[in-house]
Amino acid sequence: MNTPADRSSGHAPALLWFRDDLRLADNPALRKALDTGAPLIALYILEEGKDAPRLPGGAARWWLHHSLAALASAIADKGGRLILRRGRALDILPRLCAEAGVSAVFWNRRYEPAAVAVDTAVKAALTAAGIEVHSLQANLLAEPFALKNKAGTPFKVYTPFARALRALGAPRAPLPAPSALPDGPRDIASDRLEDWGLLPGQKPNPKPDWAAGLRAAWQPGEAGAAARLKDFLDNGLKGYAEGRDCPAKRHVSGLSPHLRSGEISPFQVWHAAAHAREAGAAPERDIEKFLSELIWREFCASLAFHQPDIATEPLDSAFRAMPWRDDTAGEAAWRRGQTGYPLVDAGMRQLWHEGTVHNRVRMVVASFLIKHLGIDWRRGEEWLWDTLVDADAASNPANWQWVAGCGADAAPYVRVFNPILQGERFDAAGAYVRRWVPELAGLPDKWLHKPWAAPADVLEKAGVTLGESYPKPIVDHDAARRRARDAYEHVRGARTAD
Numbered sequence: 486m487n488t489p490a491d492r493s494s495g496h497a498p499a500l501l502w503f504r505d506d507l508r509l510a511d512n513p514a515l516r517k518a519l520d521t522g523a524p525l526i527a528l529y530i531l532e533e534g535k536d537a538p539r540l541p542g543g544a545a546r547w548w549l550h551h552s553l554a555a556l557a558s559a560i561a562d563k564g565g566r567l568i569l570r571r572g573r574a575l576d577i578l579p580r581l582c583a584e585a586g587v588s589a590v591f592w593n594r595r596y597e598p599a600a601v602a603v604d605t606a607v608k609a610a611l612t613a614a615g616i617e618v619h620s621l622q623a624n625l626l627a628e629p630f631a632l633k634n635k636a637g638t639p640f641k642v643y644t645p646f647a648r649a650l651r652a653l654g655a656p657r658a659p660l661p662a663p664s665a666l667p668d669g670p671r672d673i674a675s676d677r678l679e680d681w682g683l684l685p686g687q688k689p690n691p692k693p694d695w696a697a698g699l700r701a702a703w704q705p706g707e708a709g710a711a712a713r714l715k716d717f718l719d720n721g722l723k724g725y726a727e728g729r730d731c732p733a734k735r736h737v738s739g740l741s742p743h744l745r746s747g748e749i750s751p752f753q754v755w756h757a758a759a760h761a762r763e764a765g766a767a768p769e770r771d772i773e774k775f776l777s778e779l780i781w782r783e784f785c786a787s788l789a790f791h792q793p794d795i796a797t798e799p800l801d802s803a804f805r806a807m808p809w810r811d812d813t814a815g816e817a818a819w820r821r822g823q824t825g826y827p828l829v830d831a832g833m834r835q836l837w838h839e840g841t842v843h844n845r846v847r848m849v850v851a852s853f854l855i856k857h858l859g860i861d862w863r864r865g866e867e868w869l870w871d872t873l874v875d876a877d878a879a880s881n882p883a884n885w886q887w888v889a890g891c892g893a894d895a896a897p898y899v900r901v902f903n904p905i906l907q908g909e910r911f912d913a914a915g916a917y918v919r920r921w922v923p924e925l926a927g928l929p930d931k932w933l934h935k936p937w938a939a940p941a942d943v944l945e946k947a948g949v950t951l952g953e954s955y956p957k958p959i960v961d962h963d964a965a966r967r968r969a970r971d972a973y974e975h976v977r978g979a980r981t982a983d
Contacts, residue, residue: 496523496524497523497586497587497588498523498524498525498526498585498586498587498588498669498670499518499521499523499524499525499526499587499588499589499590499591500518500525500526500528500578500581500582500585500587500589500590500591501514501515501518501525501526501527501528501590501591501592502514502528502529502530502574502578502590502591502592503527503528503529503556503567503592504529504530504592504593504595504600504747505593505595505624505745505746505747506593506623506624506747506750507529507552507553507555507556507706507707507746507747507748508556508662508707508710508747508748508749508750509556509559509560509563509662509663509707510659510660510661510662510707510750510753511623511659511660511661511662511749511750511752511753512593512623512660512662512750513593513621513622513623513660514591514592514593514619514620514621514623515591515663516660516663517591517619517621518589518591518619519663519666519667521589522667523588523589523667524667524668524669524670525565525666525667525668525669526568526581526585526587526669526670526673527560527565527566527567527568527666527669528567528568528569528570528578528581529553529556529567529568529569529570530569530570530571530572530574530577530578531569531570531571531572531676531681532572532573532574532603533571533572533573534572534573536573536575536599536602536603536606537573537574537599537603538595538597538599538600538603538878539597539599539796539870539878541876542870542871542872542873542876543685543695543871543872544699544840544871544872544873544874544876545745545873545874545875545876546683546684547683547684547685547696547699547840547874548699548703548705548742548746548840548874549683549746550678550681550683550684551705551706552705552706552746552748553567553569553678554678554706555705555706555707555708555709555748556706556707557678559706559707559708560666563663563664563665563666564665564666564667564668565666565667565668565669566668566669566671566675567675568581568673568674568675569675569676569677569678569681570675570676571676571681574603574607575603575606575607575610578590578607578610578611579607579610579611579614581673582611582614582616583614584673585670585673587616588616588617589616589617589618589619590611590616590617590618590619591618591619591620591621592604592618592619592620592621593620593621593622593623593624593747594620594621594622594623594624594628595624596624596625596628596629596786596789596790596879597789597790597878597879598789598790598793599793601790604620608620623747623750624747624750624751625751625783625786626650626653626656626751626752626755626779626780626783627650627653627783629786629787629790629791630790632646632649632650632787634649639787639788639790639791640784640787641788641800641893641894642893642894643780643781643784643893643894644894646780646783646784646787647777647780647784650780650783651780655759656751656752656755656756657752658752658756659750659752659753659756684696695837698837698838698839698840699839699840699874701839702838702839702840702841703742703839703840703874705742705743705746705748706748707748707749709743709748710740710743710748710749711749713738713739713740713743714738714740714743714749714753714754714757716739717737717738717739717740718757718758718761718766720735721735721736721737721738722736722758722761722766722767722771722772722775723766723767723768723771724736724767724771725767725771725772725774725775726768726770726771726773726774729774729844729845730844730845730911731845731911731912732831732832732843732845732846732911732912732917733912733914733916733917733920737843737844738775738778739841740754741841741875741877741880742840742841742874742875744782744875745875745876745877751779751782751783754779755776755779758772758775758776782880784883784893784894785877785879785880785883785884786879786880788800788879788883788892788893789878789879789882789883790879795879795882795883795886796863796866796878796881796882797863799886799889799891799892800886800891800892800893801890801891801892801976801980803891803976803977803979803980804889804890804891804976804979805979806975806976806978806979807861807891807972807973807975807976808859808972808975809859809860809861810858810859810860812858812859812860814959815858815860815959815960816854816858816860816864818956818959819833819850819853819854819858819860820833820868821833822834822837822921822922823956823959824853824956824958824959824960825937825951825955825956825957825958825959826853826904826905826958827904827908827918827922827925827933827934827936828846828849828904828905828907828908828912828917828918828934829849829850829853829904830921830922831846831917831918831920831921831922832846832847832849832850832921833850834921834922835921836850836869836872836873837872838921839874840872840873840874840875841873841874841875842869842873843917845907845911846917847884848888848902849902849904849907851865851884851885851888851889852888852900852901852902853902853904855888855889856901856902856965856966856969857901857904857960857962857965857966857969858959858960858965859965859968859969859972862885862886862888862889862891863885865885866881866882866885869881869885890973890976891976899969899970899973901965901966901969901970903962904934904962905934905935905962908933908934909934912934913930914930915928915930915933915934918933918934919933922955924948924949924954924955925947925949925955926947927946927947927948927949928943928944928947928949929943929947936949936951936955937951937957937958
């Protein structure tokens with residue numbers, strides 16, 4: 486074991502703390518640690534305790550297990566070793582640094598307020614112990630504290646935020662992955678990943694193995710992220726501006742869980758899109774639309790950085806007056822994909838099977854819960870937090886608030902997505918609904934998104950018995966729309982009273 490005396494001799498190890506940056510390429514903290522020439526300790530902490538950042542849900546835990554396995558393998562291939570620890574970072578890091586005689590700790594900054602608080606406390610403890618701490622920018626194109634409006638306050642509207650970010654100029658070029666990693670101390674104890682119980686059906690997590698669909702749909706890890714990006718650039722970028730709204734088409738990047746875990750950086754994605762532009766691989770409008778989605782991710786991160794309670798409190802305080810309904814049966818039907826509205830049910834079944842929902846359909850299912858059923862947006866946010874592989878502490882609540890109408894730059898709060906028209910417009914041929922709601926596959930396109938309106942003989946020919954093989958609508962669209970407008974009048978009244 487290294488001792489404190491080793492520091493002065495130049496052999497004291499450096500420690501790299503992996504968090505939301507589970508990659509070797511374009512990892513500034515890794516590069517800076519390697520520049521010291523010191524032996525390297527690579528560490529990941531499964532943070533727990535009351536001061537920990539928001540704990541991942543079930544699907545994200547599944548992803549984390551496989552992402553860490555991929556990272557450990559990549560590190561081992563380059564001569565290093567990934568150390569795993571579980572608990573409070575403030576307890577683990579100072580103790581490990583003291584035991585191993587660490588001279589400097591490196592990490593890439595994170596921006597969730599709870600994580601910032603942890604990092605601040607850890608830095609203070611390490612600095613007090615005489616250990617250098619180096620934090621770097623890696624996971625956002627622009628850090629939240631760097632962008633302010635003309636009044637010197639955080640942006641609350643996307644368009645001026647995007648304009649300010651673009652005014653910073655082209656993002657820096659990505660860093661290459663190191664060809665090798667220096668060996669570190671080999672006597673440092675590490676947890677076994679399998680003992681963390683991140684997978685369903687794995688002790689101490691006794692739940693049944695519900696992850697077969699996730700395994701079929703995803704390849705977590707840095708290599709999977711690179712493959713997903715290449716596939717999108719080759720097959721999905723051209724036509725993205727319009728095709729991204731159609732759930733049966735391939736015009737989605739599928740990068741969000743990889744970005745969430747830091748298996749790929751936004752710098753890598755941005756420059757890959759820029760190279761596609763230079764190569765003429767897609768029209769300018771497709772590339773610009775894709776880049777705007779990257780910037781929306783940055784906007785959500787900025788909102789969450791400046792609003793620590795974004796997952797629990799509406800950004801528009803008038804929404805505290807909203808008379809939310811308690812509809813246990815309706816919420817359960819929504820979760821199971823049994824609402825009687827095919828597009829909604831398809832989205833919720835895709836969510837359960839693949840841990841994701843197509844972006845257009847994600848808005849529809851969120852609007853349905855909030856405005857058709859009158860259920861608090863926070864209930865939906867919690868469900869998707871548990872079931873999304875890309876559940877993000879900034880984007881998930883920010884987008885739910887956007888749909889509800891209580892967030893920053895929110896959609897008009899009286900807008901109620903019509904799941905029938907949304908299906909007929911964006912899934913006109915019915916491929917998406919037929920995939921996820923196969924009991925309706927035999928219906929003609931004309932009736933697929935409103936089976937309750939189909940003539941009896943059409944239903945019989947398609948083998949559909951409403952209320953048995955497929956549920957009747959749990960709520961009437963027009964009645965729900967009127968009820969939503971009435972409920973939102975309470976918000977208007979509260980805002981007027983203020």
